[in-house]
Amino acid sequence: MKINGNHHHTIWVKEDDEQIVQIIDQRALPHQLVIEDLTSVDDVFRAIKEMHVRGAPLIGVTAAFGMYFAALEAFDNQEFIHYVKASAEKLKSARPTAVNLAWAVDYQLSLLSNNPKSLPATLLENALTIKKESIERCRKIGEYGLPLIEDIYRKTQRPVNILTHCNAGWLACIDYGTATAPIYAAHDKGIPVHVWVDETRPRNQGARITAFELKEHGVPHTIITDNAGGHLMQHGKVDLVLVGTDRTTRDGDVCNKIGTYLKALAAKDNGVPFYVGAPSSSIDFSISDGLKEIPIELRGEEEVKYIQGEHEGGIKKVLLTPKESSAANYAFDVTPARLVTGLITEQGICEASRKGLVKLFH
Ligand code: MRU
Numbered sequence: 001m002k003i004n005g006n007h008h009h010t011i012w013v014k015e016d017d018e019q020i021v022q023i024i025d026q027r028a029l030p031h032q033l034v035i036e037d038l039t040s041v042d043d044v045f046r047a048i049k050e051m052h053v054r055g056a057p058l059i060g061v062t063a064a065f066g067m068y069f070a071a072l073e074a075f076d077n078q079e080f081i082h083y084v085k086a087s088a089e090k091l092k093s094a095r096p097t098a099v100n101l102a103w104a105v106d107y108q109l110s111l112l113s114n115n116p117k118s119l120p121a122t123l124l125e126n127a128l129t130i131k132k133e134s135i136e137r138c139r140k141i142g143e144y145g146l147p148l149i150e151d152i153y154r155k156t157q158r159p160v161n162i163l164t165h166c167n168a169g170w171l172a173c174i175d176y177g178t179a180t181a182p183i184y185a186a187h188d189k190g191i192p193v194h195v196w197v198d199e200t201r202p203r204n205q206g207a208r209i210t211a212f213e214l215k216e217h218g219v220p221h222t223i224i225t226d227n228a229g230g231h232l233m234q235h236g237k238v239d240l241v242l243v244g245t246d247r248t249t250r251d252g253d254v255c256n257k258i259g260t261y262l263k264a265l266a267a268k269d270n271g272v273p274f275y276v277g278a279p280s281s282s283i284d285f286s287i288s289d290g291l292k293e294i295p296i297e298l299r300g301e302e303e304v305k306y307i308q309g310e311h312e313g314g315i316k317k318v319l320l321t322p323k324e325s326s327a328a329n330y331a332f333d334v335t336p337a338r339l340v341t342g343l344i345t346e347q348g349i350c351e352a353s354r355k356g357l358v359k360l361f362h
Contacts, residue, residue, distance in 0.1 A: 055172020168244025
């Protein structure tokens with residue numbers, strides 16, 4: 001997608017040096033466009049943990065490049081295999097909830113051979129393949145999700161109001177996004193859409209990143225406080241809720257950014273369809289019960305107590321709460337399958353259930 005009219009991905013190998021991977025440091029958005037170089041497993045670990053990169057598909061792809069660095073670093077190491085495996089564990093521990101991270105690292109590990117010479121090239125090539133496939137999944141989600149928006153427009157003949165939570169856009173992926181892919185597809189086809197953007201406390205991924213993306217693409221949108229969605233739904237101002245997912249179980253429970261569950265409850269109460277952009281890399285077929293089996297990341301309390309913004313050309317953090325108060329920062333929640341109207345995957349749309357997923361993914 002575009003920034004200032006120029007096409008960008010969120011991660012790429014530096015043109016003149018394939019031992020450097022470059023990312024957009026999302027902590028500075030929307031105020032500054034900062035490009036950061038990653039050159040080691042430690043760099044990748046920090047970039048994921050401190051959320052320079054974020055969003056399930058993107059952290060998966062970044063970790064895949066991290067495994068390439070592990071192979072480069074292991075090259076001079078006597079304990080070659082041990083080093084690569086230890087790096088894999090380290091990368092997986094950076095953030096526990098999004099399954100894409102473990103999925104991408106395990107995919108790279110499955111290519112582990114005893115040949116230290118060829119491994120870096122193999123893992124680089126595979127990281128690039130994972131990146132390419134990730135883009136294609138999002139593109140297909142856009143294709144399959146588009147008719148949902150078209151149908152609403154056909155019936156109402158006015159702009160389709162879509163509510164989204166967090167950032168499940170191209171900046172959380174490589175391109176297109178998951179929840180946003182159908183929105184961009186509809187907008188590009190000339191269907192009038194308007195997006196309600198949940199600010200998404202505490203990191204404000206909606207207010208900062210989704211709003212930035214939509215603004216750059218020219219999609220009409222309005223930022224709302226996290227608590228406004230229910231009110232808007234009660235007053236008929238939301239036609240469709242579209243969110244992403246960090247991990248969806250084989251029975252269709254959807255784990256996503258904290259607050260998603262409350263939007264799903266409000267959507268159910270008001271008869272608003274609630275769809276999830278769910279690439280197969282975010283589906284964890286090994287578990288069934290989202291509430292019991294998905295590890296929920298607990299992040300530092302400073303993210304709740306401080307708020308970040310732009311002031312006189314610099315990015316500043318200010319204290320929002322009594323310094324002495326403690327804060328809890330649960331990063332994700334689980335929306336039970338019964339509240340989900342459907343999963344939009346790269347294979348098509350299905351019911352959020354084992355039956356629905358089996359039909360698409362056998
Ligand atoms: O904590 P974050 O910003 O990494 O959380 C991201 C989300 O919750 C997204 O909705 C999810 O990863 C889907 S991204 C296409």
